[in-house]
Amino acid sequence: MVLDLVDKHQETLQAAVQALHKRTFFAHFPENPSPDTYGDTVDKEAQTSFKERLHTRFEELLQPEADDWVGQEESPYEQQPLGITYPFFEPETLVAQAENAFHVWRKVEPAMRAFILIESLERLRERFFEIAYATMHTTGQAFLMSFQASGPHAADRALEAVAAGYEELTRFPESAEWEKPMGKYNLKLQKSWVAVPKGIALVIGCSTFPTWNTVPGLYASLVTGNPVLVKPHPKAVLPIALVVAQIQKVLQENGLDPAICQLAVDAENRLITKELAEHRKIKLIDYTGSTEFGNYLEQLPGKTTFTEKAGVNSVILDSVEDLGKVVQNLAFSVSLYSGQMCTAPQNFFIPEAGITAGDEQIPYEEVVQKLSEAVSGLVNNPKAAPHVLGAIQNQATTDRVKAAKGKVVLNTCDFSNTQFANARTCSPVILEADATDKESYSRELFGPIMLVIKTKDTAQSVELAQELALSHGAISCGAYTTNPQVKEQIKDAMSLAGTPVSFNLTGGIYLNQNASFSDFHVTGGNPAGNASFTNPEFVIKRFTWVGFREPVSA
Amino acid sequence: MVLDLVDKHQETLQAAVQALHKRTFFAHFPENPSPDTYGDTVDKEAQTSFKERLHTRFEELLQPEADDWVGQEESPYEQQPLGITYPFFEPETLVAQAENAFHVWRKVEPAMRAFILIESLERLRERFFEIAYATMHTTGQAFLMSFQASGPHAADRALEAVAAGYEELTRFPESAEWEKPMGKYNLKLQKSWVAVPKGIALVIGCSTFPTWNTVPGLYASLVTGNPVLVKPHPKAVLPIALVVAQIQKVLQENGLDPAICQLAVDAENRLITKELAEHRKIKLIDYTGSTEFGNYLEQLPGKTTFTEKAGVNSVILDSVEDLGKVVQNLAFSVSLYSGQMCTAPQNFFIPEAGITAGDEQIPYEEVVQKLSEAVSGLVNNPKAAPHVLGAIQNQATTDRVKAAKGKVVLNTCDFSNTQFANARTCSPVILEADATDKESYSRELFGPIMLVIKTKDTAQSVELAQELALSHGAISCGAYTTNPQVKEQIKDAMSLAGTPVSFNLTGGIYLNQNASFSDFHVTGGNPAGNASFTNPEFVIKRFTWVGFREPVSA
Structure with a gap:
């Protein structure tokens, strides 16, 4: 079995490592959920399987008898509990099992670990x-995003982490003969090096992207030899439970302890995240979520942490070729999954004198008006809106949108979803703020909230976008300028704020999207997070190089 | 000038990058201070130059007019102040100058930075x-170690950091065209990536290895585009002041701001290390020194730190081929620079039943006796002792050796140095402890102190060595065993404690030595330090990858 895996996945692994360094388009898993690719029956079967899981126990995991069965998920489309329960284990039980598994997994060769993970x-x-259906009915994402983000895109991000880890683990020789000329004789040492995994890893998931944001850390820790406890958000367990169950199956098939990867769920009245994070045997922590909790994790002593926290993403409008195309693009960006993406833009900086579009000067008010019309047009298009906006994962997001303060340009509405009459929905609200009123726009307002900020000029827009990224974090930035000098200024300013910039996007690509094997996700260089999918740092901090040496016998 | 550097150093850079990955013997700078290599006159000139510097101002730095002139060095060989003074600057002045320099230096191409640094x-x-003379008369190292450690070995470690940094900075393409097939059309983006330096770096030196322990962090920060403030130990300024002055000269010759690298000395009554370390503009900190201060630095928020702190290094004695050769080797290891190396062994674990040597079983007492005789033999050899032991950098070390408690096997002595009658010297003391008396051996006793610890058996020796490394840190470990299984057990146990092991060393190689481009110095995997010379982590944490993208115009 094990040898089969080498033959089966050698090419995939090599191609993935190469793709990391080419950074041109590369995807191993097809993102189009078409029957041609995935077969005619699989969609129907998945729908049935999802329905059959409701109000039952999730019994696929290869973990011992549970201390309890727990579950708190509900569908944002139905606003009804899913009723699925998962096995609950005491943190000490999980850690003890992980520790046993550690001594098995760390001794598996890096290449073999990679092949097992690719399998x-x-x-x-x-x-x-x-x-996809599990994601849809926990996160509120529309079907296509649920499929792509939690399926092929997540799998590609996982493969990326495997490739990056494998590359780093094999970057130094396993052994070498060191021979130092000493004049009359040579000193000869046989040397060897091992990449020693740090220990038990904890991966803490979020409610909006339960697999996409979890699998990079999960696979990065696994490929580098660390057993993993996956602690999902209590409201989004099923998508990642399916992933963990699959990993456990493959481990078992290859004669390995399934406890190398365990699901660690909270009970309703027993949140175990802090207990696990503070456990002295937990050495690695991956986290996606709030800034407050992320900061708490980052300061825990004796841990290596990888965080993605909140950010305030800016769009700088300076000059465009075709304003119509620009506002269409931005309206989609802010509406996609109702602004519940960490990469969604929030602050739109527009100079008080307006912007140039081709040869024309478009007044500030008109730019705002056009943005508003584009958003309305999208929200009021019944064929598009449900598939773009999806549903709202958490009632608190809807409440935040409705309570948002400022000069209203466009009100939010509960648009109706013909397929799911009971869906929790919310469309983008647009509010205006003045550049001087910093407090109003200097924090993340998670959800479909657009703040239009009137600035003195583009220089001020850039300065504010940089300042916000440096002090509050940013994961993405959009900029529209036809002026090469302004572009260089924006690049320089935002690079110092550790924020990637998408310039002049129109058409079918959006600033909130990013591609595995090409776009680094989060840079680690501002308060929005200390880690990046997947730069070398994301994997090498998970193990330690240790060397051995001995004189060569004559 | 600049183009010349490319031609001059291209080959060196390529060879150094290659050497990082071969990890066979590589040295760019010859370690033998012979006239054949370095010329007939240079030694004499250096002695004269050193004498002429005494009681004068160090005026070689290209830094503005000083706020004050300060100096506290004294020679451990003369126990007299050197009287050399250095320009003192207010931290705010240093930081302001470094910040200006940052915006120059970060825009210099990685390759050009590497060539300037190699120059x-x-x-x-x-x-x-x-x-070498500057090192000798500040640290107390004997001449040969002063020359090798502060000269060629330090320069090789610096070159290693330059090579590692350059490799990481050029590991991803500057730009790529990303083209995604969308069925009927392709999405095309032009992408580019920059490695953005984190900001102003602070490198804090130690008193015993003022250049060797400083230049890796200094050159690593510089090659990755960060300006550096070098804060030497107040008792060991001259060696690194010469390095900083030389870097400044080369920067100026190449039309760059010398403030890219500044010397930042303490005044006698104004220690500036904490003020600098806590300054919000300082982003990177390299440190060698005490555990207490290192721990303080590691927990400072908003900084990336690289530390080397104290450790308790163990020697495990299980079985040998020739005990005579082994004790000679160990006696040298503990005597070299009077145990003032971070890699010097301290705790010697010997089973109560003794060890096997060839076919013989040597009782515990006899092993201890032989160790003691080997140390005595070395210390009492007037031709060797002064050149091995050197002098004691700090009176506190002598006091510690004299006050060390335990069952005395060998007393320390003030051996005499014929060349320097007034030298502060101290030879190794050997004390016995029982394995059960953990407190006596569970901390670093810096200086020439050997603790012989009687254990139940080798398994207990290994367990204790691992436990000490995990809880108190370790930088090196020596192990003697002819049993392949025991060797594997030691490898496994010490690898989990992030400690490199030298097996069965005899003859001309010692466990406290380590080689650039082959041995990683400190692993970062235990409390002895969080960084390693020079693994990829040592350089990549000094910059952030940031990407830009834009649709390709039709």
Whole structure:
């Protein structure tokens, strides 16, 4: 079995490592959920399987008898509990099992770990539709995003982490003969090096992207030899439970302890995240979520942490070729999954004198008006809106949108979803603020909230976008300028704020999207997070190089 | 000038990058201070130059007019102040100058930064003897170690950091065209990436290895585009002042701001380390020194720190081929620079039943006796002792050796140095402890102190060595065993404690030595330090990858 995996996945691994360094388009898992690719029956079967899971126990995990069965998920489309329960284990039980598994997994060769993990991803491929429905009915994402983000895109991000880890683990020789000329004789030492995994890893998931944001840390820790406890958000367990179950199956098939990867759920009245994070045996922590909790994790002593926290993403409008295309693009960006993406833009900086579009000067008011019309047009298009906006994961987001303060340009509305009459929905609200009123726009307002900020000029827009990124974090930035000098200024300012910039996007690509093997996700260089999918730092901090040496016998 | 540097150093850079990955013997700077290599006159000139510097101002730095002139160095060989003074600047002045320099230096291409830095090292080559006498009369190292450690070995470690930094900075493409097939059309984006330096770096030196422990962080921060403030230990300024002056000269010759690298000395009553370390504009900190201060630095928020702190290094004695050779080797290891190396062994674990040597079983007492005789033999050899032991940098070390408690096997003595009658000297003391008396051996006793610990058996020796490394840190470990299984057990146990192991060393190689481009110095995997010379982590944490993208115009 094990040898088969080498033959099966050698090419995938090599191609993935190469792709990391080419950074041109590369995707191993097809993102189009078409029957041609995935078969005619799989969608239907996944729908049935999802329905059959409701109000039952999730019994696929290869973990011992549970201390309890717990579950708190509800569908944002139905606003009804899913009723699925998962096995609950005491943190000490999970850690003890992980520690046993550590001493097995760390001794598996890096290449073999990579092949086993790739096998788990290939097997997940057959379950992408199942994961999609699980994602849809926990996060509120529309079907296509649920499929792509939690299925092929997540799997590609996982493969990226495997490739990056494998590359780093094999970057120094396993052994070498060191021979130092000493004049009359040579000193000869046989040397060897091992990449020693740090220990038990904890991966803490979020409610909006339960697999996409979890699998990079999960696979990065696994490929580098660390057993993992996956602690999902209590409201979004099923998508990642399916992933963990699949990893466990592949581990077992290859004669390995399934406890190398365990699901660690909270009970309703027993949140175990802090207990696990503070456990002295937990050495690595991956986290996606609030800034407050992320900061708490980052300062825990004796841990290596990888965080993605909140950010305030800016769009700088300076000059455009075709304003119509620009506002269409931005309206989509802010509406996609109702602004519940960490990469969604929030602050739109527009100079008080307006912007140039081709040869024309468009007044500030008109730019705002056009943005508003583009958003309205999208929200009021019944064929598009439900598939773009999806549903709202958490009632608090809806409440935040409705309570948002400022000069209203466009009100939010509960648009109706013909397929799900009971869906929790919310469309983008647009509010205006003045550049001087910093407090109003200097924090993340998670959800579909657009703040239009009138600035003195583009220089001020850039300065504010940089300042916000440096002090509050930013994960993405959009900029529109036809002026090469302004572009260079924006690049320089935002690079110092550790924020990637998408320039002049129109058409079918949006600033909130990013591509595995090409776009680094989060830079680690501002308060929005200390880690990046997947730069070398994301993997090498998970192990330690240790060397041995001995004189060569004559 | 600049183009010349490319031609001059291209080959050196390529060879150094290659050496990082081969990890066979590589040295760019010759370690033998012979006239054949370095010329007939340079030693004499350096001695004269050192004498002429005494009681004068160090005026070689290209820094503005000083706020004050300060100096506290004294020679451990003469126990007299050197009387050399250095320009003192207010931290705010240093930071302001570094910030200006940052915006110049970060825009210099990585390759050009590497060539400029290599040029500075090549120019230092001419000053190795000068640096050697400066090191000798601040640290107390004997001449040969002063020359090798502060000269060629330090320069090789600096070159290693330059090579590692350059490699990481050029590991991803500057730009790529990303083209995603969308069925009927392709999405095309032009992408580019920059490695953005984190900001102003602070490198805090130690008193015993003022250049060797400083230049890796200094050159690593510089090659990755960060300006550096070098804060030497107040008792060991001259060696690194010469390095900083040389870097500044090369920067100025190449039309760059010398403030890219500044010397930042303490005044006698104004220690500026904490003020600098806590300054919000300082982003990177390299440190060698006490555990207490290192821990303080590691927990400072908003900084990336690289530390080397104290450790408790163990020697595990299980079985040997020739005990005579082994004790000779160990006696040298503990005597070299009177145990003032961070890699010097302290705790010697010997089973109560003794050890096997060839076919013989040597009782515990006899092993201890032989160790003691080997140390005595070395200390009482007037031709060797002064050149091995050197002098004691700090009176506190002598006091610690004299006050060390335990069952005395060998007393320390003030051996006499014929060349320097007034030298502060101290030879190794050997004390016995029982394995059960953990307190006596569970901390670093800096200086020539050997603790012989009687254990139940080798398994207990290994367990204790691992436990000590995990809880108190370790930088090196020596192990003697002829049993392959025991060797594997030691490798496994010490790898989990992030400690490199030298097996069965005899003859001319010692466990406290380590080689650039082959041995990682400190692993970062235990409390002895969080960084390693020079693994990829040592350089990549000094910059952030930031990407830009834009649709390709039709």
